[in-house]
Amino acid sequence: MEIIQVQDVPPENTEPIILCIGKFDGVHIGHQAIMRHANLLKQKDVSLAVMTFYPHPRWALQQDERYKQCITPRQEKYKQLERQGVSKVYEINFTKEYAETSPETFVHQHLSVLNIKGIVVGEGFNFGKGRKSDTDLLTKLCKDIGVPVTVAPLVKVNKQKISSTDIRASIHKGKFDKVNLLLDRNYRIHGSVIHGDALGRQLGFPTANLEVLGDYELPGSGVYLGIVELNNEDGQADENWYALINAGYRPTVNGKGYLIEAYLMDYTGDLYGKSLAVSFVRKMREEENFASKEELIEQMKKDEAEARQMLNLTDSR
Numbered sequence: 237m238e239i240i241q242v243q244d245v246p247p248e249n250t251e252p253i254i255l256c257i258g259k260f261d262g263v264h265i266g267h268q269a270i271m272r273h274a275n276l277l278k279q280k281d282v283s284l285a286v287m288t289f290y291p292h293p294r295w296a297l298q299q300d301e302r303y304k305q306c307i308t309p310r311q312e313k314y315k316q317l318e319r320q321g322v323s324k325v326y327e328i329n330f331t332k333e334y335a336e337t338s339p340e341t342f343v344h345q346h347l348s349v350l351n352i353k354g355i356v357v358g359e360g361f362n363f364g365k366g367r368k369s370d371t372d373l374l375t376k377l378c379k380d381i382g383v384p385v386t387v388a389p390l391v392k393v394n395k396q397k398i399s400s401t402d403i404r405a406s407i408h409k410g411k412f413d414k415v416n417l418l419l420d421r422n423y424r425i426h427g428s429v430i431h432g433d434a435l436g437r438q439l440g441f442p443t444a445n446l447e448v449l450g451d452y453e454l455p456g457s458g459v460y461l462g463i464v465e466l467n468n469e470d471g472q473a474d475e476n477w478y479a480l481i482n483a484g485y486r487p488t489v490n491g492k493g494y495l496i497e498a499y500l501m502d503y504t505g506d507l508y509g510k511s512l513a514v515s516f517v518r519k520m521r522e523e524e525n526f527a528s529k530e531e532l533i534e535q536m537k538k539d540e541a542e543a544r545q546m547l548n549l550t551d552s553r
């Protein structure tokens with residue numbers, strides 16, 4: 237996939253494209269529907285491109301904390317867009333200055349330098365200075381440069397519009413049944429393994445401590461069932477292991493700060509320095525403050541037994 241960083245005007249290009257425009261945080265099933273519309277419009281020798289904005293405009297302009305963390309930080313977003321058939325991304329560096337771009341300038345000066353065969357946006361799409369311009373104005377301005385605009389209807393679940401803000405809030409609450417349905421995949425966080433307090437081995441549950449790589453929305457504290465992908469040197473997923481994941485503050489052992497750590501069931505070996513991705517499948521329980529390490533160990537054994545039963549995994553210990 238080709239990623240083109242843009243300050244304001246994209247570099248001129250004659251390659252024919254169908255262009256989807258949006259923030260697309262999460263590449264959720266609503267976004268996927270937009271890409272499906274675009275793929276249907278795409279004729280032979282036309283490629284699918286996305287124009288997106290980074291950082292999130294509401295973080296860049298209003299420092300609104302809710303928009304700092306993402307469901308899909310940029311690398312993960314591009315991987316997910318690629319899965320939808322996107323081969324080119326125009327990543328607009330969204331600044332206060334860029335936000336001053338008028339709808340006319342955006343269409344007549346920025347979009348006109350590309351060979352766009354069609355544009356697809358979602359219903360409710362806003363653009364240009366003050367986000368005052370809607371899909372009607374986009375359609376009208378694009379007509380001037382001979383580009384048809386398709387507005388993909390909102391995808392609703394139980395009559396509710398799917399929103400990235402809502403999904404971020406559900407991640408924060410650890411509601412992965414819902415999150416994973418709306419993403420059509422398990423929520424995944426990339427990181428590398430760092431050293432901790434070397435307590436896990438003593439307790440009989442070694443845990444790979446994750447240094448999170450990227451501005452991910454972090455799950456609320458709790459014990460989760462998930463899958464850990466171990467990556468090879470090229471960053472490709474190599475092996476997958478079922479895992480019990482503790483996210484939170486480890487009150488029983490006076491943990492310092494929020495941490496995501498994973499105990500990989502049946503794995504033996506050294507993970508320090510490795511790059512991996514942790515996928516969250518479901519929450520098993522809240523993180524608790526046990527009166528002793530022995531009680532914590534007892535509970536971890538129960539967690540493992542419950543997980544193995546759910547997965548139909550025999551105990552190899």
Ligand SMILES: Cc1cc2nc3c(=O)[nH]c(=O)nc-3n(C[C@H](O)[C@H](O)[C@H](O)COP(=O)(O)O)c2cc1C
Nearest residue numbers: 432433434435436480482486487488489499523524
């Ligand atoms: C399955 C599982 C469940 C856990 N549950 C709790 C918990 O309820 N409360 C808690 O304080 N720590 C919990 N932990 C975190 C442990 O305290 C932590 O893994 C241990 O202290 C090892 O820390 P270390 O990685 O720094 O060596 C859990 C860990 C695992 C793997």
Ligand SMILES: Nc1ncnc2c1ncn2[C@@H]1O[C@H](COP(=O)(O)OP(=O)(O)O)[C@@H](O)[C@H]1O
Nearest residue numbers: 432433434436437442443444500503506507508
């Ligand atoms: N099944 C396993 N799951 C997670 N880590 C494992 C496992 N087996 C071995 N390890 C290794 O043990 C390390 C964690 O040990 P631990 O005692 O919890 O120490 P620390 O938290 O200080 O890293 C992991 O980083 C990894 O290298």
